[in-house]
Amino acid sequence: MPGSLPGAARPRQPNNGDAREPWHDPHMPLLAALLQDADVAGFVVTPDRTVSRHELLGWAAGLAAEITGRRVVAVEAAPGLPTMVAVTAALLAGVPIVPIPPDAGELERAHILRDSGAELILTDFPAASGSDAVPRKSISDVQPGSVPPEPDPSLPGLVLYTSGTTGAPKGVVLSRAAIAADLDALAAAWLWSADDTLVHGLPLYHVHGLVLGVLGPLRIGSKLRHTGKPTPEAYGDNPGSMYFGVPTVWSRIAAAPSSAARLRPARLLVSGSAALPVPVFDAIRELTGQAPVERYGMTETLITVSARADGERRAGHVGLPLDNIHTRLVDEIGNPLPDDGVSIGSLQVCGPTLLDGYLRDGGVRAAELIDGWYPTGDVATIGPDGWHRIVGRASTDLIKSGGFRIGAGEVEDALLLHPAVHEAAVIGTPHDDLGEQVTAFVVADPVTPQELITFVAERLAAHKRPRKIHLVPSLPRNAMGKIQKKQLMGG
Incomplete structure (x- = not known):
């Protein structure tokens, strides 16, 4: 097996001037x-x-x-x-x-x-x-x-x-x-x-x-x-x-x-x-x-x-x-997004x-690679101080509803603040008017869907509230504990 094909081994390093030189001796034995x-x-x-x-x-x-x-x-x-x-x-x-x-x-x-x-x-x-x-x-x-x-x-x-x-x-x-x-x-x-x-x-x-x-x-x-x-x-x-x-x-x-x-x-x-x-x-x-x-x-x-x-x-x-390591956020057509802690983009x-x-x-x-950058498939925000917040996978966790870009992770975090909620998974599902609607699957003690919708609406912008909540006994997970949202979508 070759170590790599031409152009595969190492991407170019973007010249953004902020890389710290780490202690790393490439000639030191791996173990x-x-x-x-x-x-x-x-x-x-x-x-x-x-x-x-x-x-x-x-x-x-x-x-x-x-x-x-x-x-x-x-x-x-x-x-x-x-x-x-x-x-x-x-x-x-x-x-x-x-x-x-x-x-x-x-x-x-x-x-x-x-x-x-x-x-x-x-x-x-x-x-x-x-x-x-x-x-x-x-x-x-x-x-x-x-x-x-x-x-x-x-x-x-x-x-x-x-x-x-x-x-x-x-x-x-x-x-x-x-x-x-x-x-x-x-x-x-x-x-x-x-x-x-x-x-x-x-x-x-x-x-x-x-x-x-x-x-x-x-x-x-x-x-x-x-x-x-x-x-x-x-x-x-x-x-x-x-x-x-x-x-x-x-x-x-x-x-x-x-x-x-x-x-x-x-x-x-x-x-x-x-x-x-x-x-x-x-x-x-x-x-x-x-x-x-x-x-x-x-x-x-x-x-x-x-x-x-x-x-x-x-x-x-x-x-x-x-x-x-260098990171950046881009929009759907590859334009860089600002590190403002608000803009959600592909990492x-x-x-x-x-x-x-x-x-x-x-x-x-x-x-x-895209000009040396690896597209992770995850969506994130980066703050002015460089701190990263992962919203989730672009395919399942970036919800486009009524012209708004909504991160599923933010809605999940809000749901988990409710004392009755044990687990939550949020996805976008088709909606005739909005394109997608925020839909949540929740494992919880006795509670009504409307109570949870109101709870989130009181803590996040109104357009981020779930419009539909399914109360379920458990969420599908893989061996590493990751929720399998494709199964929730029927995929």
């Missing part, structure tokens, strides 16, 4: 902390096993020797140490690795293996029923080995499959250099160091749980405690200085005050992968003594915007661009963390 001479006991802890830094390195190096020269390998990405070892081994060997979600259905799994061209599946699990024609290799049977030379940073490191609005999931190719640049930028923003202990129980096939949650410690040197599952009890039982979670995790922690109180010694609580509801933000701040740090990113760009560990943390906002990003491209026909097809 620099793992390669240090000094051993560290309890470097990685899981519910089943604890390993030192040198134990992890020897195990991964042994597996690296057995997969060196492979074009692409896959891993059954169940939560646990074997998955971490497999990904580490592939990165040591310079072999792109494809995580397969453990709950992938037969069709999704077959697509990932076929599309990626994986030559080997690394796994400690029995063969999936039905049958992969791809050979399998046990991870735990590997003997320790020697560390191979550091691969070229421009080579592909990970291929992460992500679902789009149509078609089968796409393989996003992320270079080793992009991963390193992102982790260094996050280390600067979060003051993340080898003195930290990171705790999380997130899946190991997404950016949050795998790139940040596993490769981060292997590059920066912090210890890692993976809880297997991200339950409030597991988080409370595992002492750490940093905790990662998605909004669903933080919502459950907020509903478990005794577990939340045990996180008070931590210095950083990070939320991502979806918007954190303001009431949950406020509850976590009250119960733990600190406001969560929110961040924004996607598979194709890694993490690009975040609040800072030593700075302000605002409910409903995701912070400022990371070092060497585009530019910087060294962008994907190399998508897998296509055995190679890497360049992403479609």
Whole structure:
């Protein structure tokens, strides 16, 4: 697999004069902390096993020797140490690795293996029923080995499959250099160091749980405690200085005050992968003594915007661009919009963390950039001080009603302020006169739709109030806790 096609690897940097030069050594090994001479006991802890830094390195190096020269390998990405070892081994060997979600259905799994061209599946699990024609290799049977030379940073490191609005999931190719640049930028923003202990129980096939949650410690040197599952009890039982979670995790922690109180010694609580509801933000701040740090990113760009560990943390906002990352808003025809905190536009990003491209026909097809900018598909506002607020997806969260542009997120936040409301999802639905009307799906204690409509109208402009509210028992979500609005639209 080539590292990139011509023009795919790095976009141009816009000359806006405001980039800070981050500390980032592109020649430093990707997993620099793992390669240090000094051993560290309890470097990685899981519910089943604890390993030192040198134990992890020897195990991964042994597996690296057995997969060196492979074009692409896959891993059954169940939560646990074997998955971490497999990904580490592939990165040591310079072999792109494809995580397969453990709950992938037969069709999704077959697509990932076929599309990626994986030559080997690394796994400690029995063969999936039905049958992969791809050979399998046990991870735990590997003997320790020697560390191979550091691969070229421009080579592909990970291929992460992500679902789009149509078609089968796409393989996003992320270079080793992009991963390193992102982790260094996050280390600067979060003051993340080898003195930290990171705790999380997130899946190991997404950016949050795998790139940040596993490769981060292997590059920066912090210890890692993976809880297997991200339950409030597991988080409370595992002492750490940093905790990662998605909004669903933080919502459950907020509903478990005794577990939340045990996180008070931590210095950083990070939320991502979806918007954190303001009431949950406020509850976590009250119960733990600190406001969560929110961040924004996607598979194709890694993490690009975040609040800072030593700075302000605002409910409903995701912070400022990371070092060497640039952002802008544009309207429907590509004209730049002002950073006035009011204008809603399509968010585009530019910087060294962008994907190399998508897998296509055995190679890497360049992403479609716009003069060097990656169109995220998200809509946002940017304030005069640079703070970003993500409204949602352009396809589902930008509602055009009666000539007004309405962000679904603002209406959702207003609904969540009502004491009876537990969850809310807002979309635009067809309306003969307005074009689209604001429609809400709400999980709540006993309350009438009209009461909620009036509640929102008293807090937002009248045109932003929901014109129709559906009271539902639950909202459809994916494995990362993101609400699946396409299902609410019948799509």
